[in-house]
Amino acid sequence: MKDLLFLAHRAPFPPDRGDKIRSFHILSHLAARARVHLCAFADDPADRVVPPALAARLASCRIVPRTKSSPRAGLEALVSGRPLSLTAFADRRMTAAVADVVRAHPIAATYVFSGQMAPYAPADVPMTMDMVDVDSAKFAQLAEGARGPMAWIYAREARLLAAHERSVSARAAATLFVSEAEAALFRAGGGRGRIVAVENGIDAATYDPATCHPVAAGAETILLTGQMDYRPNIEAVTWFADHVLPIVRQSRPAAVFVIVGRAPVAAVTRLGARDGVVVTGTVPDVRGWLAAARVCVAPLRLARGIQNKVLEAMAMARPVVATQAAAEGIDHGGTIAVADSPEAFAAAVIAALDGPADRPDARAQVLSRYDWGARLAPLDALMGLEA
Template sequence: MKILYICHRIPYPPNKGDKIRSFNEVKYLAENHDLYLAFLVDDPADVKNVDPLRKYCVDLAWEEVDPRQQKIKAAPHMLLGKPLSLPYFYSSSLQRKIDQWAGAVDFDAVVCFSGPMAEYVFKSNTLKRESGKAPRLVMDFCDVDSDKWGQFSREGKFPMNIVYGLEQKRLLAYEAKVNREFDCSILVTENEAHLFKTLVPEARNVEVVGNGVDFKFFNPEAVPGNTVDTTIDGPTSASPQTGDHRDDAPRTEPMHLVFTGAMDYHANVDAVTWFCRDILPIIRESGIDVEFYIVGGRPTPAVKALEQVPGVTVTGFVDDIRTWYAQADVCVLPMRLGRGVQNKVLEAMAMQRPVVTTTKAAEGVSAKDLQHLLVADSPEDIARSVIELCKNPNARTQLGEAGRTFVTENFDWKRNMEKLEELLK
C-alpha cells in the first residue's frame, strides 16, 4: 500500500509517549508499504533527528514551528469558537507539500496521528473523498485529548481554567466530526474507547490498538556497564555514574527513587510537584534516606525549582533513560492527570523495576495491584508503599520480576501493529 502518515510532532527519538507510539507505527508500516511521512518540529534540538527517519520513507516533509508563535497565531481563534489545538498544529507550507504528494500519488490510506492533524485532510484540495480514488482515512486519536483539557480545567486556576474548559468543549465537537468523516477512529485502550463512545454517543467504527514496549531494548541485561547501543531502533543513551544495586550487598547510600517523563508536560509537572510537596516529606519522616531523581527533557521553571528541595535532582535531557531506570530502587510515578497508557510505567516494568503509581496511571496498563506493581492514590498510601519497598529488598525483586513478565506477555508492538495494518486495508 501507499500510505500517507501525518503526525503532530517528529516521531523520533522515541523518548516520550506520543513519539514512542508514532515511531513504532512508522517503523512497522515502513517494512511492507510505501510510506510518505509529514510532521512538525517544535523544538530546534529535534532538527538533527529528521535525517535518521528518511530510511523509513519514500519521501518526507516537515516544517519547523515556534511554539510561542503558534500560540500567538492560535489565540484569535478563541473568538471564532474553534479549538486552539487546530491552528497550533497547522502549517500552510506543510499543507502544500501534502497536497503535492496527493496530486501525484494515489494513496491507499491516510493515517493521522492526533486529532488536530485531520485539518490537513479537511483543508486539502487533492485528498477530497468525492474526487478520484478515495484513500481510507484512519485517525489515531491515541487518547481522548478533549478530556485531558477537561481535567486541566478542573485543576487549573482562573483565567486559564476558563480557556481549558472552552478547549475541552470545542475539541470534543471536532473529535466527533473527525469520527464522522474518517473511516476508522483508533484509541489506545478499551477504557479510552469507552470514554470516547460515552462522550460521543453517535461514534462509529471505534477500534482499540494498544501500545507496546520494546522489551528487548528495555531490558536490565541490555545495559552492560554503561556501554549502550544507540541505533535508531531504540532511544539513544548516556548514563549516570550509579548502576543497579545488589539486594544482598550492605547498603551504604540512599535509596534511589526515580520519575521519568517529558518535564514540560503538565501532567508530569503536576506529578513531581505533588510528590515533592506532599509525599516525599512523609517518606523522610519514616527515617529512610532517599534521593529523588526527576529524569526527562525540557524541565519547566517549576520543575527546576524542585532542586531546592534537599535530595531532589533534576537531570534534564538524558541520552539513555535505561541507565536511570537501572539505578532506581523504586520507580515512583504518581500521576494525577492524563489518560491512556503511561509508557513510563511499561518501561519501568520492562526494566524489572518495582513501580509505585496511581490508579489513573495504572488503568491503561491493566496490571494487577500487589502482583505486578503497587497502586495508591493518597499521599499517605503512596508514601507507605514506597517505604515498604525500600525496607524489603525481596519485595522489590519479586515485584520487578513479575512486572517484566507481565509486560513481555501483554505488550508486544508487533502484535498490536498488525491490527493497525489490518485497519488500513
C-alpha cells in the same frame, strides 16, 4: 505495495517521549508493509533529523518546523471560534506539503496521528484516525481544577475539541485510542463510527535490565521519568516532593527523589534545591537511571491512556508505585502498587524500598502482554495491508 500518507503533529523521532514513542513504532510498522510518505511538524532541530534506518524505509519525508507563537494561535482561536489545539497547528506550509505528496503519489490511505492533523487529511482518501487519548476529556479535567479565566479557557477548549473529535470520527474509517478505557470514554461521549483500541507496546529488547548498565546513584533512588515541561508531569513531581517524599524520608532519610527528563521548567528546577531531590534534565539514555532506581514512581493526578514511563519501568524489572490515574489502562497483573493519597503512596514506596530489588514478574508481564509487534498487528487489517 500501497502508498500511504502518514500525518503527525510532532516528528516521530527521536522517540524520546510518550507520543513520539507510539508514532515512531507505528510509522516503522507501516513502513515495513507499504510505501509510506511522512508529513510532520518539528518542534526543535533534533526533530528534523530522520534516523538513517527509518529514512531508508520511507518513500518520502517532509518535516515542517512549527514556528507559530502561542499568543498568535490563541488569537486565531478566539477570532475563528476554533479550538486552540487546531489553530496552533494550522500552517500553510503543511497544507502545501500534503498537497505535493497527494499530487505525486497514488495515496491509498492516510494514517493521521493526533487530532490536530485531521484537517490535513485528503477528503477523498480513506483515513485511519489515531486520537491516542481523548484530549477533550483532559481539558475538561483541567477546567474542573482551574479558576478564573483559565477555567473558561479550558472549558471552551474541551467543548470545541470534543465537537471536533466527534466530527473526525464520523468521517474516519476507524478511530484509534491507546486503551479500551479511552475508547469507551469516547463512545460514551458521543464518538461515532468504528472505534478501536490499539494499545502501546514496549521494546523489551531495548529495555532489558540484563543489558543496561546503571548510572552511579544512591542505594535508595526513587525515580520519575518524563517530559518535564508537560503540566501533568510538573504537577506530579511537585505533589510527590511536597506531600510524599517528606513522609518517606522520615523512615528512610537516605531516600533521594530523582527527576529525569528533558526541558524542566523553573518550577521543576527549583525542586532540585531541596534536600533529597535531584533534577537531571536531559540525559543521554534514561535506561541507566532506570537500572539504578530502587523504585520508580508515577504519581500523576491527571493522566490519559497508557503511561510509557510505567511500561518502561516494568520492562526494566523495577518496583513501581503509581496513582490510579497513571495505572489505568495498563494490564499490570498486580505487579505494580497503586495508591492515591500521600500517606498510602508513601507507604507503598517504603514497602518497595524494603522489598525485593528486582521485579522479574513485572518484566514477564510486559513480555507477554505488551510486545509492539503484537500490539500493532491489528493495523494491517485496518489499513488494508494484509498479505
